[in-house]
Amino acid sequence: MSVTIYDVAREAGVSMATVSRVINGSANVKPSTRKKVLRVIEELGYRPNAVARGLASKKTTTIGVILPDISSVFFAELARGIEDIATMYHYNIILSNSDQNVDKELKLINNLYEKQVDGLLFLGSQVTEEHRRLLKSSIPVVLVATEDPLGELPSVHIDVRQAALDAVKHLLARGHRRIVFLTERLTTSLGRARYEGYKAALAAYDVPLDETLIVEVPPYYEAALKGMKTVLALADRPTAIFAANDEVAVAAVHAVQDAGYRVPDDFEVIGFDNTRIAQMVRPMLTSVVQPMYDLGAVAMRLLTKLIHQEDVQTKTVVLPHRIEFRQSTRGE
Amino acid sequence: MSVTIYDVAREAGVSMATVSRVINGSANVKPSTRKKVLRVIEELGYRPNAVARGLASKKTTTIGVILPDISSVFFAELARGIEDIATMYHYNIILSNSDQNVDKELKLINNLYEKQVDGLLFLGSQVTEEHRRLLKSSIPVVLVATEDPLGELPSVHIDVRQAALDAVKHLLARGHRRIVFLTERLTTSLGRARYEGYKAALAAYDVPLDETLIVEVPPYYEAALKGMKTVLALADRPTAIFAANDEVAVAAVHAVQDAGYRVPDDFEVIGFDNTRIAQMVRPMLTSVVQPMYDLGAVAMRLLTKLIHQEDVQTKTVVLPHRIEFRQSTRGE
DNA sequence: CTGAAAGCGCTAACAC
DNA sequence: GTGTTAGCGCTTTCAG
Numbered sequence: 001m002s003v004t005i006y007d008v009a010r011e012a013g014v015s016m017a018t019v020s021r022v023i024n025g026s027a028n029v030k031p032s033t034r035k036k037v038l039r040v041i042e043e044l045g046y047r048p049n050a051v052a053r054g055l056a057s058k059k060t061t062t063i064g065v066i067l068p069d070i071s072s073v074f075f076a077e078l079a080r081g082i083e084d085i086a087t088m089y090h091y092n093i094i095l096s097n098s099d100q101n102v103d104k105e106l107k108l109i110n111n112l113y114e115k116q117v118d119g120l121l122f123l124g125s126q127v128t129e130e131h132r133r134l135l136k137s138s139i140p141v142v143l144v145a146t147e148d149p150l151g152e153l154p155s156v157h158i159d160v161r162q163a164a165l166d167a168v169k170h171l172l173a174r175g176h177r178r179i180v181f182l183t184e185r186l187t188t189s190l191g192r193a194r195y196e197g198y199k200a201a202l203a204a205y206d207v208p209l210d211e212t213l214i215v216e217v218p219p220y221y222e223a224a225l226k227g228m229k230t231v232l233a234l235a236d237r238p239t240a241i242f243a244a245n246d247e248v249a250v251a252a253v254h255a256v257q258d259a260g261y262r263v264p265d266d267f268e269v270i271g272f273d274n275t276r277i278a279q280m281v282r283p284m285l286t287s288v289v290q291p292m293y294d295l296g297a298v299a300m301r302l303l304t305k306l307i308h309q310e311d312v313q314t315k316t317v318v319l320p321h322r323i324e325f326r327q328s329t330r331g332e
Numbered sequence: 333m334s335v336t337i338y339d340v341a342r343e344a345g346v347s348m349a350t351v352s353r354v355i356n357g358s359a360n361v362k363p364s365t366r367k368k369v370l371r372v373i374e375e376l377g378y379r380p381n382a383v384a385r386g387l388a389s390k391k392t393t394t395i396g397v398i399l400p401d402i403s404s405v406f407f408a409e410l411a412r413g414i415e416d417i418a419t420m421y422h423y424n425i426i427l428s429n430s431d432q433n434v435d436k437e438l439k440l441i442n443n444l445y446e447k448q449v450d451g452l453l454f455l456g457s458q459v460t461e462e463h464r465r466l467l468k469s470s471i472p473v474v475l476v477a478t479e480d481p482l483g484e485l486p487s488v489h490i491d492v493r494q495a496a497l498d499a500v501k502h503l504l505a506r507g508h509r510r511i512v513f514l515t516e517r518l519t520t521s522l523g524r525a526r527y528e529g530y531k532a533a534l535a536a537y538d539v540p541l542d543e544t545l546i547v548e549v550p551p552y553y554e555a556a557l558k559g560m561k562t563v564l565a566l567a568d569r570p571t572a573i574f575a576a577n578d579e580v581a582v583a584a585v586h587a588v589q590d591a592g593y594r595v596p597d598d599f600e601v602i603g604f605d606n607t608r609i610a611q612m613v614r615p616m617l618t619s620v621v622q623p624m625y626d627l628g629a630v631a632m633r634l635l636t637k638l639i640h641q642e643d644v645q646t647k648t649v650v651l652p653h654r655i656e657f658r659q660s661t662r663g664e
Numbered sequence: 665c666t667g668a669a670a671g672c673g674c675t676a677a678c679a680c
Numbered sequence: 681g682t683g684t685t686a687g688c689g690c691t692t693t694c695a696g
Contacts, residue, residue, distance in 0.1 A: 002470075004673055015683045020675060028681055050446045051392060052673030054383045055688045062426070062447070070415065071625075076408035083402065083429050092447060094394070095427045097415050114382045115394070115424060138334075221612055250612050257614070280553050280582050281613055282589070293403075336689055347667045352691060360665055384689030387672045 012040040064112030067123040073275040081296025126189040140306035144299040154315035156299040163321040164197025172205040178238040224248040228255030246271040269328040283327030344372040396444030399455040405607040413628025458521040472638035476631040486647035488631040495653040496529025504537040510570040556580040560587030578603040601660040615659030
């Protein structure tokens with residue numbers, strides 16, 4: 001068997017309590033005994049058992065992260081922000097993919113509760129009544145890149161509605177009147193928020209809403225490429241596209257080009273998220289910046305505060321957004 | 333306090349042992365008492381404490397994953413493969429970023445050991461003597477997308493040297509004699525393996541090695557773009573580029589285009605990994621396929637076998653690779 | 665098929 | 681400053 005705190009205590013001629021104090025950096029240990037204990041720990045190659053510690057202390061220094069899909073650039077970048085801050089505060093993270101599936105999400109939340117995580121980060125999905133019930137029950141939870149419609153749960157996100165509004169208004173200001181909205185399912189909270197921004201922008205310019213310009217596509221390149229067929233078949237040709245994310249926007253650009261049109265001359269295109277991809281295509285993509293890394297980092301930081309019961313004034317943090325103008329739009 | 337197994341036992345009029353049996357699906361429980369216990373569990377909203385269970389059983393159903401950077405497309409996709417299989421076998425994963433930093437890696441390994449993970453997946457870095465000592469000590473470990481030079485540790489990867497050889501040979505067969513090798517640091521095991529393949533291909537065609545064609549760049553778009561300046565400044569212009577990954581390859585394509593040349597007419601370019609990006613740029617990128625998801629999935633599956641002491645014939649799994657030909661090269 | 669009891673390795677009062 | 685002693689909530693023999 002591996003060496004335990006008891007072995008160290010015996011070998012060093014002290015009690016378990018003292019060894020525990022040394023490990024946990026308690027102040028009340030005589031320097032000489034501390035040194036002795038440390039030496040024995042070294043000699044024996046003692047490694048504290050975090051599970052036992054967790055059971056005794058009711059703290060696991062582990063936090064749970066539930067996100068739709070780690071293989072998505074967006075969430076991967078966010079996860080990096082989370083992990084960096086977690087490491088900084090000596091937390092480990094347990095990562096789970098939900099595929100935006102409510103049943104899975106609920107199952108994962110329970111699973112993480114069983115593992116006794118000290119806190120939970122819940123990313124990028126809608127929050128139903130059932131979620132809220134589960135999430136509000138015990139440990140601190142922070143919503144990331146999503147919002148609690150009721151504002152009960154702490155969250156960190158950008159103002160997606162406003163961001164969409166800004167983007168579409170920019171297009172309208174440049175004279176466009178037929179602007180395609182390439183969106184994920186409108187039932188998601190994100191989809192809805194963007195849609196509201198889109199409508200608000202149109203309203204501000206007295207442009208009537210044309211339902212045929214709202215095109216729902218799965219938020220992936222291939223799927224979006226297909227979805228663009230509908231757009232290009234439209235009788236009254238649109239002249240601008242506002243996409244739900246960069247991958248979809250890139251697909252839009254390519255579909256447009258494949259149909260013999262030019263970007264930005266015939267179509268102006270604006271993406272969303274400003275992932276690395278935006279700079280890696282030509283024409284480079286104009287995109288609404290969502291500070292992914294920061295969203296993760298700020299959320300994790302907020303979570304540590306909640307866990308340590310520090311009082312936080314605002315449990316809802318709205319990070320600033322902006323539009324990064326590149327070559328898929330003309331001028332500013 | 334939350335409800336424990338003891339509460340359930342008392343309420344159901346049975347012993348803790350029986351409740352434990354029910355939870356763990358032990359066969360030896362009378363259907364009627366099983367039903368009764370299940371009902372009480374439901375009523376009380378009992379949720380087993382995995383930490384206590386872990387301490388008692390010495391199994392945490394958690395595995396540790398150490399990778400360089402989750403925000404990289406390559407590792408994110410790999411992580412997804414890992415996670416899916418882990419979920420299938422009811423394991424959670426603790427994810428940590430190492431940034432390829434040896435000190436961090438060692439620290440993380442120890443950290444995960446303390447957390448009593450049942451197994452460890454170690455991704456994409458070189459394995460030093462120190463790693464090997466730590467890694468061989470206790471729990472099952474599988475190397476993913478990397479290799480143990482000594483072949484002592486189980487691993488899942490492709491034959492990178494052969495893959496590079498294939499790619500460069502293809503270029504040579506098409507008549508190219510001045511082929512740039514855009515590589516990450518040659519001190520990494522991956523860099524070295526690709527370099528060997530590159531050299532072997534040249535040797536097979538009796539083409540002397542020209543050191544000026546070996547260009548080390550950080551494996552990111554922006555950095556690679558800068559690095560390409562060296563290439564384009566070369567007196568005797570090269571005509572083909574073999575890149576360490578897709579992001580670098582895309583940068584190469586753009587650098588070439590920005591300099592007024594065309595791809596694939598003036599330069600043929602081959603990337604590595606075949607990430608999603610390869611299809612999202614124009615010209616679409618020819619790339620060496622590394623089956624990222626499968627690497628993760630197979631490695632995780634292997635790890636479960638190791639953990640359950642099933643005997644495995646081959647602890648070193650080499651997955652097949654191939655080249656996906658697209659528009660950044662001409663014909664086949 | 666079920667129960668009693670001994671830990672798993674550590675922390676956290678509480679004494680001294 | 682340091683030791684003693686209960687647990688933390690569960691699994692796992694061992695009886696019966």
